[in-house]
Amino acid sequence: MGHPEFGRLQVCICRQGQVAQRIHQRLFAISNLDALTHLTFENFLPRGQVGMGPWQADSLEIAFNQSKQFSQNLNGWLLLQGGYGCGKTHLAAAIANFAVGMGVPTLFITVPDLLDTLRFSYDDPTSTFEQRFEEIRTSPLLILDDFGTHNATNWAQEKLFQIINHRYINRLPLVVTTNLALAQIEGRIRSRLEDPALVSRVRILAPDYRNPTDDSGHSDLSSLGLYSQQTFVSWDDRGPEKLAPEDQASLERALKAALEFSRNPNGWLVFTGPYGCGKTHLAAAIANARTDLGSPPLFINVPDLLDHLRATFSAGSGTTLDRRFEEIRSTPLLILDDLGAQSMTPWVKEKLYQLFNHRYITRLPTVITTASFKDEMDARLLSRMEDTRLCSIVAITAPAYRGSNAPAPRGKKPRKK
Numbered sequence: 001m002g003h004p005e006f007g008r009l010q011v012c013i014c015r016q017g018q019v020a021q022r023i024h025q026r027l028f029a030i031s032n033l034d035a036l037t038h039l040t041f042e043n044f045l046p047r048g049q050v051g052m053g054p055w056q057a058d059s060l061e062i063a064f065n066q067s068k069q070f071s072q073n074l075n076g077w078l079l080l081q082g083g084y085g086c087g088k089t090h091l092a093a094a095i096a097n098f099a100v101g102m103g104v105p106t107l108f109i110t111v112p113d114l115l116d117t118l119r120f121s122y123d124d125p126t127s128t129f130e131q132r133f134e135e136i137r138t139s140p141l142l143i144l145d146d147f148g149t150h151n152a153t154n155w156a157q158e159k160l161f162q163i164i165n166h167r168y169i170n171r172l173p174l175v176v177t178t179n180l181a182l183a184q185i186e187g188r189i190r191s192r193l194e195d196p197a198l199v200s201r202v203r204i205l206a207p208d209y210r211n212p213t214d215d216s217g218h219s220d221l222s223s224l225g226l227y228s229q230q231t232f233v234s235w236d237d238r239g240p241e242k243l244a245p246e247d248q249a250s251l252e253r254a255l256k257a258a259l260e261f262s263r264n265p266n267g268w269l270v271f272t273g274p275y276g277c278g279k280t281h282l283a284a285a286i287a288n289a290r291t292d293l294g295s296p297p298l299f300i301n302v303p304d305l306l307d308h309l310r311a312t313f314s315a316g317s318g319t320t321l322d323r324r325f326e327e328i329r330s331t332p333l334l335i336l337d338d339l340g341a342q343s344m345t346p347w348v349k350e351k352l353y354q355l356f357n358h359r360y361i362t363r364l365p366t367v368i369t370t371a372s373f374k375d376e377m378d379a380r381l382l383s384r385m386e387d388t389r390l391c392s393i394v395a396i397t398a399p400a401y402r403g404s405n406a407p408a409p410r411g412k413k414p415r416k417k
Helices: 013-031 054-073 088-101 111-123 129-137 154-169 187-193 245-263 279-292 302-311 321-329 346-362 379-385
Strands: 077-082 106-110 141-147 174-178 199-204 268-272 298-301 334-339 366-370 391-395
Touching (some): 054 077, 088 106, 088 141, 106 111, 111 129, 129 154, 187 199, 245 268, 245 279, 245 391, 279 298, 279 366, 302 334, 346 379
Parallel strands (some): 077 174, 106 141, 268 366, 334 366
């Protein structure tokens, strides 16, 4: 009497091993790990495929080492982030296979399948929903693959939070793979994934191994691949054109500002000037420089950005407007080319304002190019770009670039040979 376990039903000691084995087998059956037994650390390429950039290979090797270390101690949480086909699932499955080989009951499951398993348990005669839910959230090792690909209903979000929160409180080992940025994850779950005392976060920058010809490592929204030749090295100072001194000085100021920003992306940088004056070249040079340093930005033309958002309304779209928009507005470095070239419908105005306002409030580094800084610019966007505490505006007054061998600008005498 008075003992905390008094009156509670307990499994006899002689049957505890059988019960544990049954749970182990059930978790393995739910996991479908038998289809993933070929994904191990032994057949993973730590440096990736030939032709990868060194920063891409480095990120993959770091992820490999972190995953292998985690599998050996199963301590804390491991969050693997990266694009499709970069190796996240292989590493997660390798952790699961290693743990199973060591006799650790392991549940490896994609998040959509996990939610389906819970839904189907309502009609399962062999176990109740409560039993299945308890087995999942208390599994000695839980690996959630493809987090973020589920249909985010209120019920789904609540169940996922309950699972993750239970494991957070009890410090149970967890592996999560996702192609989402942390800002795109539901707030309660994100706050737990951001705990540095528990979670090791690894971002893989390797390209999709299924499409080895695309080795850029950029977001599928980025158009930077089209501007790979526009770098600081290929920048032409336009000396042979004999520009007016003030025009030449504006180009030098713009180049200096771009170089400084590429070394330390901080605040906003706006290039304004006539079409063809070099704004896009400098913006692309910043993007290419950051990519070479292992931090590919999202480089996108504003009309293309809006097309990507509209495409989410299609029945065949693989994502939602909210998710796509969150991916864009929360990217660590955003480079918006050709602001002002879009058709300014009320919907476009609202989306651009939401984008600008979010990055303004969160102080996320942003580069903008625009041909008309004030003419026909939405006053709400203009007010944020004119805040000198955050934004530097660099005006290029030089005329459109016509090449090093171009004739002298109209009104100037041609240079004698």
